[in-house]
Amino acid sequence: MDEQFLDLLAQKYDTEEKIITEIINLEAISNLPKGTEHFVSDLHGEFQAFQHVLRNGSGTVKEKIKELFREVWTDQEINDIAALVYYPEEKIQLVIGELSNKTALNQWYRQTIEHMLKLISYASSKYTRSKLRKALPEQYVYIVEELLYKTDSTNNKDPYYEEIYRQIISLGQADKLIIGLAYTTQRLVVDHLHVVGDIYDRGPDPDKIMDTLIHYHSVDIQWGNHDVLWIGAYAGSLVCLANIIRICARYNNLDIIEDIYGINLRPLLNLAEKYYEDNLPFRPKLQTGHNGSEQEILQITKIHQAIAMIQFKLESPIIKRRPYFNMSERLLLEQIDYDKNEITICGKTYKLENTCFTTVNPQKPEQLLEEERQVMEKLLFSVQHSEKLARHMNFLMKKGSLYLKYNGNLLIHGCIPMDEEGNMEEMQIEDKTYAGRQLLDVFEDYLRYAFAHPEETEDLATDMVWYIWTGECSSLFGKREMTTFERYFIQEKEAHKERKNPYYHLRENEEICRRILQEFDLNPNHGHVINGHTPVKEISGESPVKANGKMIVIDGGFSKAYQSTTGIAGYTLLYNSFGMQLVAHQKFNSKEDVLCNGTDVLSLKRLVDKELERKLVKETNVGEKLLQKISNLKDLLDYRYMK
Ligand SMILES: O=P(O)(O)OC[C@H]1O[C@](O)(COP(=O)(O)O)[C@@H](O)[C@@H]1O
Numbered sequence: 068m069d070e071q072f073l074d075l076l077a078q079k080y081d082t083e084e085k086i087i088t089e090i091i092n093l094e095a096i097s098n099l100p101k102g103t104e105h106f107v108s109d110l111h112g113e114f115q116a117f118q119h120v121l122r123n124g125s126g127t128v129k130e131k132i133k134e135l136f137r138e139v140w141t142d143q144e145i146n147d148i149a150a151l152v153y154y155p156e157e158k159i160q161l162v163i164g165e166l167s168n169k170t171a172l173n174q175w176y177r178q179t180i181e182h183m184l185k186l187i188s189y190a191s192s193k194y195t196r197s198k199l200r201k202a203l204p205e206q207y208v209y210i211v212e213e214l215l216y217k218t219d220s221t222n223n224k225d226p227y228y229e230e231i232y233r234q235i236i237s238l239g240q241a242d243k244l245i246i247g248l249a250y251t252t253q254r255l256v257v258d259h260l261h262v263v264g265d266i267y268d269r270g271p272d273p274d275k276i277m278d279t280l281i282h283y284h285s286v287d288i289q290w291g292n293h294d295v296l297w298i299g300a301y302a303g304s305l306v307c308l309a310n311i312i313r314i315c316a317r318y319n320n321l322d323i324i325e326d327i328y329g330i331n332l333r334p335l336l337n338l339a340e341k342y343y344e345d346n347l348p349f350r351p352k353l354q355t356g357h358n359g360s361e362q363e364i365l366q367i368t369k370i371h372q373a374i375a376m377i378q379f380k381l382e383s384p385i386i387k388r389r390p391y392f393n394m395s396e397r398l399l400l401e402q403i404d405y406d407k408n409e410i411t412i413c414g415k416t417y418k419l420e421n422t423c424f425t426t427v428n429p430q431k432p433e434q435l436l437e438e439e440r441q442v443m444e445k446l447l448f449s450v451q452h453s454e455k456l457a458r459h460m461n462f463l464m465k466k467g468s469l470y471l472k473y474n475g476n477l478l479i480h481g482c483i484p485m486d487e488e489g490n491m492e493e494m495q496i497e498d499k500t501y502a503g504r505q506l507l508d509v510f511e512d513y514l515r516y517a518f519a520h521p522e523e524t525e526d527l528a529t530d531m532v533w534y535i536w537t538g539e540c541s542s543l544f545g546k547r548e549m550t551t552f553e554r555y556f557i558q559e560k561e562a563h564k565e566r567k568n569p570y571y572h573l574r575e576n577e578e579i580c581r582r583i584l585q586e587f588d589l590n591p592n593h594g595h596v597i598n599g600h601t602p603v604k605e606i607s608g609e610s611p612v613k614a615n616g617k618m619i620v621i622d623g624g625f626s627k628a629y630q631s632t633t634g635i636a637g638y639t640l641l642y643n644s645f646g647m648q649l650v651a652h653q654k655f656n657s658k659e660d661v662l663c664n665g666t667d668v669l670s671l672k673r674l675v676d677k678e679l680e681r682k683l684v685k686e687t688n689v690g691e692k693l694l695q696k697i698s699n700l701k702d703l704l705d706y707r708y709m710k
């Protein structure tokens with residue numbers, strides 16, 4: 068071992084006792100059961116449903132409450148304390164409103180604090196005291212530890228403990244303490260969160276999800292195609308920027324752009340007012356609670372057309388300057404017969420309907436009007452100077468990656484591009500060819516480069532971010548083409564079809580999944596591929612667990628827009644020391660419903676994989692680091708004290 072390194076380490080561990088204490092501590096931690104991992108995906112801006120799943124740990128909170136109190140409590144009592152753990156601030160207010168006098172309320176405080184402490188003690192049984200301490204409400208650590216670690220079997224200290232409770236209540240601290248303990252419980256039931264992509268688009272509150280993730284104790288993100296679109300916009304890709312605005316217009320969410328991220332849409336609106344009229348396929352999808360006035364809807368419809376046409380124009384030059392993107396079939400504006408109002412795609416001619424081509428010059432269809440160019444320039448400036456967007460995008464980059472190997476599993480939002488035979492699909496980029504893991508690594512390198520160079524807007528890295536959104540070899544898109552244009556302007560459904568990468572039927576096959584795991588140097592006997600991206604149509608009998616358990620698809624569609632096709636409101640996955648469990652969620656109504664009626668409609672659990680022996684920290688990624696640290700400390704011990 069390098070002596071310089073050991074000398075550095077010795078600065079921190081400067082006595083034999085310190086080294087030994089740390090070795091004992093780390094060895095002990097390595098032998099604890101592994102913490103619970105929680106996997107969610109395809110949140111699509113649905114903050115309310117997401118935060119509910121996060122707060123209840125996909126049912127883990129209630130499970131712990133039941134294990135502890137089932138014998139003595141009614142269902143109502145169990146629901147009440149569960150709601151208190153999920154939404155403590157609101158639940159306390161409800162209780163205060165219900166209880167008629169101070170004595171009753173104080174009694175409730177006294178009992179509730181005791182119950183919460185029992186729950187915390189139970190939920191933290193597999194953690195060290197130090198880890199629990201870090202999860203406790205900071206200002207009450209001392210008091211809570213006194214109450215948690217009562218060791219007196221003679222009851223001599225009973226009056227002392229009673230006095231602590233009395234003081235907490237009489238000093239008006241009970242609310243704050245209970246709220247703190249509720250958050251501690253939430254934190255204890257889930258050790259680490261994985262978000263397997265698609266935080267953004269369709270739903271109303273992606274920013275709130277981002278803020279929640281930023282404050283979450285332990286999280287990683289596997290980017291989804293929609294997240295990459297937002298990263299691309301921020302990194303200087305005008306076509307990605309046009310896309311995010313188009314999708315926000317389509318889902319009646321332009322206030323995310325304007326009010327939340329502070330991006331001025333006025334220039335775009337002016338352009339839209341000048342060139343566009345009402346047009347059915349561009350009317351926003353309205354969601355309950357978001358219905359605007361007729362005039363607002365008309366404005367959005369116009370913006371939607373303006374930005375969609377800019378998007379289509381911006382695609383052409385990229386397709387032309389990157390022949391290896393293999394997208395020449397998508398030069399759609401050039402395939403239009405503007406006199407006949409027809410388009411020919413892959414040799415087939417279709418009639419165009421509801422067109423809005425006033426800004427298109429048939430001789431040079433890709434050319435932006437000077438006004439359009441200026442609008443995009445202003446929008447990009449605004450996007451790149453939004454403080455909030457910068458914060459959210461930086462966090463996505465810091466915690467995110469295209470795929471992740473974690474505790475033996477492979478986490479990926481979309482797919483591993485393959486050919487029909489199950490070989491890794493090759494893509495040529497400039498003069499090199501890549502496939503499988505190498506291709507994904509190259510995609511990620513380009514994406515990181517583009518993000519680091521927001522001033523470059525037409526370089527390969529920036530174009531590549533758009534390719535990851537929509538290209539046929541993208542590991543996040545997983546389809547041959549994105550038929551956005553066809554869906555707006557062509558009636559025939561056959562033109563709307565987006566052919567999926569063979570991966571999506573091959574992934575049913577265990578051998579293929581084993582091959583994928585091997586491609587990523589993971590043990591195929593133990594590992595799983597964990598996927599998001601494609602809604603699992605439980606309604607039509609599709610199973611989220613595939614390939615003899617090697618493949619787990621957890622996009623259950625938090626997205627309201629997709630719930631009618633899936634029949635449920637999402638899958639999440641839990642992986643604790645006993646094994647993996649898939650949780651199916653029913654549609655989430657509202658927080659109020661949970662608070663008042665105790666409806667916490669979970670969740671059918673399905674065992675995916677059971678560990679033969681309880682899995683310990685030392686067998687995990689974190690454990691690997693601990694074992695390395697132990698080995699370093701042992702070297703230090705030899706070097707300094709055992710000569
Ligand atoms: O239903 P919408 O919002 O029009 O979106 C459809 C588009 O979204 C995509 O499905 C991509 O989004 P997902 O990652 O959510 O699947 C495209 O393939 C398709 O063209």
Ligand SMILES: [Mn+2]
Nearest residue numbers: 265291292600
């Ligand atoms: Mn997706």
